[in-house]
Amino acid sequence: MLKNDIANTIREKALWMRRRAFTMVFDAQLGHPGGDFSAIDIIATLYFGVMRYDPKDPALPERDRFVMSKGHATGALYTALCAAGYFPEDWLPTYMQPQSKLNGHPNRNYLPGVETNTGPLGHGFPVALGIAIAGQLTGSDHRTFVLTGDGELQEGSNWEAAMTAGNRRLDKLTLIVDRNRLQQGMGTEETNGLDPLDDKFRAFGWDVVEVDGHDVDALLNVLSEPVEGRSKPLCVIANTVKGKGVSFMENKAAWHHGVPNAEQYEDAMEELV
Template sequence: MLMLKNNIADTIREKALWMRRRAFTMVFDAQLGHPGGDFSAIDIVATLYFGVMRYDPTKPDLAERDRFIMSKGHATGALYTALCAAGYYPEDWLTTYMQPNSRLNGHPNRNYLPGVETNTGPLGHGMPVALGIAIAGQITSSDYRTFVLTGDGELQEGSNWEAAMTAGHRRLGNLTLIVDRNRLQQGMGTEETNGLDPLDEKFRAFGWDVEIVDGHDIQALLDVLAAAPGGRSRPLCIIANTVKGKGVSFMENKASWHHGVPNAEQFETAMKELV
């Protein structure tokens, strides 16, 4: 069993590396995007799609599918590469990223792309939508799971806390929130802008179970995300400690790479590091 888990983790690492290289290429070609946030989230998204979630890319609206909502909708490089690698659409679609008439907008749109559960971009919207989806599953006694990924800066939006309070009250064991805790947002650190700590205690006070993990440790992510919700009577918040720009030395922990774009020299350096 341990060998099987390690093999899955290795596969996810390979997928995550491909996603980083492809996402950075998309941003370089378009000269638009949010690579810092893409790279802090990619290991989480890869683990969900290639080690945890139940879905069928040939049937995007399958009733039994698990649902994933990328609430930090600017991290399209992470989401689009995952959907492509999962088989929702061909790789050549990625070359159209942010081009005129492309399906791959700067923020995900479910009207254009299979596999996108809801349109996101304005921060603070994904969590309330995930709440509604989880409530629907609870009412209908469905066994699908609902996962939502938020940025930590995004938690400054009050709508998230209204949703968190309701989820705790309804004891939504089918709902998992992952917080991409890279501690940076556009311009500066989250704690300089509007402090979140102690974040774990806040969620526990709202009636959630809380796990804290290294958001780049694939095996740790697998262990906490793959746990079946059967018997869980409380929603789960996973605080994933991450590094903005993870994997590229000149991007790591730099707020400027929230929406920075590489020049040709930086692109070549990144490609040499992403091996």
């Protein structure tokens, strides 16, 4: 498939994911739609343009691994897994319902395609580090991708993982930072400043690329670049907009875990076309 065709498919999938994720949050009256929407273009690019996997064989040894470290953004993850064929669409309306496999945080014991349970922030990146180290020790050619929120980087465990990954030169590890600059309640820089984030990762021994996290072509170019010749792990700082795609949600900290009323739901559906 030509790269332009792949990019168009990713855009179509991302739009479907936004509509389905927002419907899930509306029906459940629970969720984190702002962070879902900042991450969806990134996740859609990984699943429909970059990663190697087989939904019929979730434990395929040669699969690429994806760890959703910002585990609260389950609307984005579950819609991607559904669109990729890991489970049927009629599971989505069960989101956060009693005995649903679609918990508020992903659980690999319930849901195929989930590499590790996440939710407590600062855990997913260290687990992805361990996965990448295992691949290095066994000589596997699988890639490991991990998506963190930027507010999540205030957890010290991430910097221990970053230091170790740089020291071990884990060239098949890619960290993507969802840099929407908002966390629960306020901006990241008001809470505990992260800038200059690029220089921090370079100091820990990483290659760093900064990209528009909603530009599918740019994401595809960066994330699909071959690892041959690389000698360091890669940090992709994806500049994003919290609530991207719905005007009344964009860049609003309240939509970190806000849920829409009926009027807001209809307005959002009219924009998401």
